[in-house]
Amino acid sequence: MLATDAIRQRILGALPGSEVEVRDTTGTGDHFEARVVSPTFAGKSMVEQHQMVYAPLQDWLKTGELHALALKTYSPEQWKKLGSR
Structure with missing residues (x-):
């Protein structure tokens, strides 16, 4: 069972300087x-x-420890245009 942190x-390690928010969608630690x-x-x-985000998680995806990861990815400019900042 994986923890959101x-x-x-892992994502921050591969993409330093990013803003990352992870949520467990089912409470089972794999979605x-x-x-x-x-x-x-x-x-x-x-x-x-998406490939850049999935890259550091490949081992967990291959073993099934991480079964599903829905992604929403944005550059800072895209995020700003959404008015979400």
Whole structure:
């Protein structure tokens, strides 16, 4: 069973300077949702952004320890345009 902070720390390790929020969606410790706002996403497609977030989590995804991770990714500019800051 994974903790939201463990996932958050892995993402931050790969994407320093990002704003990362992780939520357990089912309470079972294997289904999560993450919102990541990162300057490294500027100019990248959504697929590229998601690949960057999934990369440091591959071992957990392969073992099934992390079964599902829904992602919402934004560059700081995209996040600002949404008026969410």
